Amino acid sequence: MKNFLLPGLLLGLTACGQTSQEKLTDALKTTRSWAATAQMVGEAWQQGNVPDRYTQQTLVKSQQEIDKSIQEINTKNRTLQNLKQTLQEMVTCVEQHDKEKITLSLQQIKLEQQQIEDWAKIQGEQS
Amino acid sequence: MSKILEIFLGIVTSIGGFLDVGAIATSAEAGSSFGFHLLWAIVLGTICVIFLVEMSGRLAAVSQHTLADAVRERFGFNFYVFPLIAEVIVDFLVLGAEIGGVCIALQLLTGIDLRWWALPVAFAIWLLLWKGTFGLIENGISLFGLVTLAFVVAIFKLRPDLPALTQSLLPSLPHQDTPHYLFIAVSILGALISPYLFYFYSSGAVEDKWDKSYLGVNRAVASLGMGFGSIVSIGVLIVAAQVLQPRGITVDSYEQAALMLTQPFGYWGFILFAVSLGIACFGAALEVTLDTAYIVAQALGWNWGENLHPREAARFSSIYTVFVFSATVLILIGLDPLQLTLFSMALTAVILPTVIVPFLVLMNDRKYVGDHKNGWISNGVVVFTTILAFVLAIVAIPLEIFGG
Numbered sequence: 277m278k279n280f281l282l283p284g285l286l287l288g289l290t291a292c293g294q295t296s297q298e299k300l301t302d303a304l305k306t307t308r309s310w311a312a313t314a315q316m317v318g319e320a321w322q323q324g325n326v327p328d329r330y331t332q333q334t335l336v337k338s339q340q341e342i343d344k345s346i347q348e349i350n351t352k353n354r355t356l357q358n359l360k361q362t363l364q365e366m367v368t369c370v371e372q373h374d375k376e377k378i379t380l381s382l383q384q385i386k387l388e389q390q391q392i393e394d395w396a397k398i399q400g401e402q403s
Numbered sequence: 404m405s406k407i408l409e410i411f412l413g414i415v416t417s418i419g420g421f422l423d424v425g426a427i428a429t430s431a432e433a434g435s436s437f438g439f440h441l442l443w444a445i446v447l448g449t450i451c452v453i454f455l456v457e458m459s460g461r462l463a464a465v466s467q468h469t470l471a472d473a474v475r476e477r478f479g480f481n482f483y484v485f486p487l488i489a490e491v492i493v494d495f496l497v498l499g500a501e502i503g504g505v506c507i508a509l510q511l512l513t514g515i516d517l518r519w520w521a522l523p524v525a526f527a528i529w530l531l532l533w534k535g536t537f538g539l540i541e542n543g544i545s546l547f548g549l550v551t552l553a554f555v556v557a558i559f560k561l562r563p564d565l566p567a568l569t570q571s572l573l574p575s576l577p578h579q580d581t582p583h584y585l586f587i588a589v590s591i592l593g594a595l596i597s598p599y600l601f602y603f604y605s606s607g608a609v610e611d612k613w614d615k616s617y618l619g620v621n622r623a624v625a626s627l628g629m630g631f632g633s634i635v636s637i638g639v640l641i642v643a644a645q646v647l648q649p650r651g652i653t654v655d656s657y658e659q660a661a662l663m664l665t666q667p668f669g670y671w672g673f674i675l676f677a678v679s680l681g682i683a684c685f686g687a688a689l690e691v692t693l694d695t696a697y698i699v700a701q702a703l704g705w706n707w708g709e710n711l712h713p714r715e716a717a718r719f720s721s722i723y724t725v726f727v728f729s730a731t732v733l734i735l736i737g738l739d740p741l742q743l744t745l746f747s748m749a750l751t752a753v754i755l756p757t758v759i760v761p762f763l764v765l766m767n768d769r770k771y772v773g774d775h776k777n778g779w780i781s782n783g784v785v786v787f788t789t790i791l792a793f794v795l796a797i798v799a800i801p802l803e804i805f806g807g
Contacts, residue, residue: 312651313659325665326673329514334658
């Protein structure tokens, strides 16, 4: 019986689930990570360091993961919506092989990353 | 002279074959999430695996028994069935992850979705096992694995902060996200101290007809091969910490990890990552498949041996045939290869005691190893690391699954 006590206790303690604040923190962390990925892959593509197909697939994956995070915290935050839009523009640039136009999207995504950082800080202070 | 050549070949193939999907995934995740802070886990896991691999080679060379064979003989089949089932389950998950790793590598190179590659990859593994010899599996693929040294070269190009690296050799807890930190530490230990490695190594030693004259070769290959091999794992962690962490990228998917080498090597960095991942996982998939066939055949007293024609070891060949194609199901149903890898590595840490406790008993039993039994250092290091990995796994896995 004792053998099952510790794992059981741990499961009981942890199975309570995440609080909404923890969910928000996790979602923001994921969003920041995938936004940074999109930026890095966009820059790498511009410099000719990664193939087109991989770039498209990674940008689409970034969109999907960010979308999942937005749904998880059920937010209508404008920056996050704009971020999705910017990622779509980047996908189009890669499809059209437009390496000049993607510069604008990369600047835009940098700005949005900063806004997400600021938003995350405010959320952190409020908790 | 031939012994020196064997030592050299053993070391080279150990370095080339050191990386597998677990080592790449856990090191990349560790570096991108916690910088250099989990370096200690790789060092600790390496020290432990050096002892365990040396022990399994010594057992085979002195007693002419494989590890599975000796455990079954010493403790009886009714006891051995527990570590056997645990190992087969973990091998199944690990094989799924390794096949997933090869498929991801092919997806990165071709753009074709990874699920299309699962069956062709399984067929290629099966074909090599069916047609190949033990020497080809052990040495051939591992030599190609030397491409993974790209991660070590990248360290020199990235010039990491040496004092910070040295500090990370001492364990410390992070300021935040402790449950995830512990989970990754467990996964690193599970990835490095993989039971399949020492079951496979002892079976290989018996296939190669080792005797006591091989004890020196065994010691050199285990310590130098594993020691140098771990530098590749350390390389992955450092590169992830230098390239991905400053940008705020935490590796949740192999697509993110694929960017790691583009900073030091440009376009060739992308290719090198994909090729390293593919070859490392393909080599490990061959070993895991073969390991499962070894332990099941040895447990049931069937004829076994990769050097035998499949007709001479029909049940042994049937096991790997069924096993390799079954494991593709994990990829075909759409499980994420990275999450599958991290979970199977953490689960490996949970089953470690069931494999290592009987192993330690054997290594202290004069009936099997005569005067070559373990000293207190070998026993101490293995017991400490196994207990640490097991306790961390019991604490960290529920926290990771259900949230901190």
